[in-house]
Amino acid sequence: MTITFDHQNLIHTVISSEKPIIFISRAAFITEDKNWIKRLINSSLSIKIACVKEKGEMKSTSDVLVLGSFITPYSKLPELEINRLFSFTDTFKMTGDRECENWITTIELRDSNLKMNEKIDISVIDKEHINRRLNDWIERVKNLYSEIKMWLPLNYLLEIGTQTTLFEEMMQRFNIDPIQMDTATIYFKKKHIMSLKPKGLWIIGANGRIDILTKKGGHMLVDKADQFEPPRWHIYKQNDYSIGKPFTNQEFLNIIELY
Amino acid sequence: MNIFDQLAVIYFEIDGMYAAIEAKANSRGHFKKEMIYQKKREQNDQAYFLFMFTRLEDRIKDLSIKLIERKYNTLTNWNYRRTWEILYKRREKEISFLDRVALLTKLGQRDYQLVESYYRERNNIAHGGHAFSIPISIPTVVVNMKRLYNDLKQ
Numbered sequence: 379m380t381i382t383f384d385h386q387n388l389i390h391t392v393i394s395s396e397k398p399i400i401f402i403s404r405a406a407f408i409t410e411d412k413n414w415i416k417r418l419i420n421s422s423l424s425i426k427i428a429c430v431k432e433k434g435e436m437k438s439t440s441d442v443l444v445l446g447s448f449i450t451p452y453s454k455l456p457e458l459e460i461n462r463l464f465s466f467t468d469t470f471k472m473t474g475d476r477e478c479e480n481w482i483t484t485i486e487l488r489d490s491n492l493k494m495n496e497k498i499d500i501s502v503i504d505k506e507h508i509n510r511r512l513n514d515w516i517e518r519v520k521n522l523y524s525e526i527k528m529w530l531p532l533n534y535l536l537e538i539g540t541q542t543t544l545f546e547e548m549m550q551r552f553n554i555d556p557i558q559m560d561t562a563t564i565y566f567k568k569k570h571i572m573s574l575k576p577k578g579l580w581i582i583g584a585n586g587r588i589d590i591l592t593k594k595g596g597h598m599l600v601d602k603a604d605q606f607e608p609p610r611w612h613i614y615k616q617n618d619y620s621i622g623k624p625f626t627n628q629e630f631l632n633i634i635e636l637y
Numbered sequence: 638m639n640i641f642d643q644l645a646v647i648y649f650e651i652d653g654m655y656a657a658i659e660a661k662a663n664s665r666g667h668f669k670k671e672m673i674y675q676k677k678r679e680q681n682d683q684a685y686f687l688f689m690f691t692r693l694e695d696r697i698k699d700l701s702i703k704l705i706e707r708k709y710n711t712l713t714n715w716n717y718r719r720t721w722e723i724l725y726k727r728r729e730k731e732i733s734f735l736d737r738v739a740l741l742t743k744l745g746q747r748d749y750q751l752v753e754s755y756y757r758e759r760n761n762i763a764h765g766g767h768a769f770s771i772p773i774s775i776p777t778v779v780v781n782m783k784r785l786y787n788d789l790k791q
Contacts, residue, residue, distance in 0.1 A: 578772030584777050
């Protein structure tokens with residue numbers, strides 16, 4: 379999710395029924411200004427999480443994140459990598475979390491001095507985003523199995539195999555329970571020839587990895603598409619790892635012929 | 638063949654052997670053995686990632702020292718030279734890794750972020766935190782490391 383702040387919109391508020399956890403990944407300064415002079419952008423983000431009931435605010439926690447960047451003609455659109463997690467810290471327990479009817483998250487940009495044609499985009503990851511990515515991953519894996527099923531020649535069979543657990547760092551950070559992912563097994567005349575096993579979603583430089591395991595070794599399927607984009611599966615073969623090739627019907631047939 | 642390709646060849650040999658055992662265990666329903674080899678492959682990913690990162694780390698240190706020495710030896714105007722004089726004294730040991738990266742790439746931009754994410758991963762693996770289980774895609778890492786190794790300029 380991207381929150382855009384400009385000279386008129388300096389406060390962003392979200393109400394949720396669940397205790398919020400937010401991860402601020404980056405901030406980007408954007409301008410349409412063409413006449414550049416050196417300038418210091420110096421502002422801060424205030425992040426406040428409050429528990430509310432009918433009577434009003436019962437408890438809250440807040441933190442401030444300082445944003446600073448020196449803008450020069452050589453670096454016109456600076457991006458700051460923030461990567462900080464904000465969650466509710468229970469400093470006092472007069473009101474239990476279960477008593478909170480709602481949670482209000484307020485993100486405010488302070489002291490920004492933004493001009494009319496300038497804005498700051500803040501990239502935020504919340505629990506909803508993580509769940510969306512998980513659902514997208516489950517869907518992509520399922521669709522891949524269906525596609526492979528259609529590619530299979532006569533006498534080959536794909537069956538859903540045992541499940542593998544997915545419980546990655548991002549899930550742990552956002553208090554999301556482990557999930558079970560389907561693996562797939564491919565048989566030739568009832569003989570097991572390979573398994574497809576989802577390995578992980580949050581991978582540096584890729585949008586998920588599935589391992590192809592055979593009795594002669596392994597290959598990797600890596601989705602090179604951006605988040606929420608249609609998948610671009612590439613296969614890295616054990617003996618030809620340096621060139622990832624698009625995973626097509628023909629590539630798949632070349633692999634199963636080996637086993 | 639460069640060092641990353643050499644390491645990748647060995648990595649894939651080992652990964653292939655483990656993958657074969659994992660596949661056989663899976664087909665025979667030996668799930669405990671399958672899990673053991675799944676874990677071994679993850680640790681192999683992490684070991685080779687660390688190995689590759691040390692090569693990149695050396696390259697970044699080397700290039701940053703050369704940059705500082707060049708600036709120190711060539712700049713005559715004190716307005717420009719003064720920062721480099723401070724860095725020159727610290728060039729061997731007293732500059733943090735990410736500051737060295739920032740000398741060679743634009744702070745906060747694509748290459749910087751990529752090295753930073755690898756550095757975070759390296760620290761997670763080296764210190765064995767809860768993030769120890771982050772999966773690594775070695776083929777992608779090899780491509781990126783090779784590119785960074787060649788693209789980073791003093």
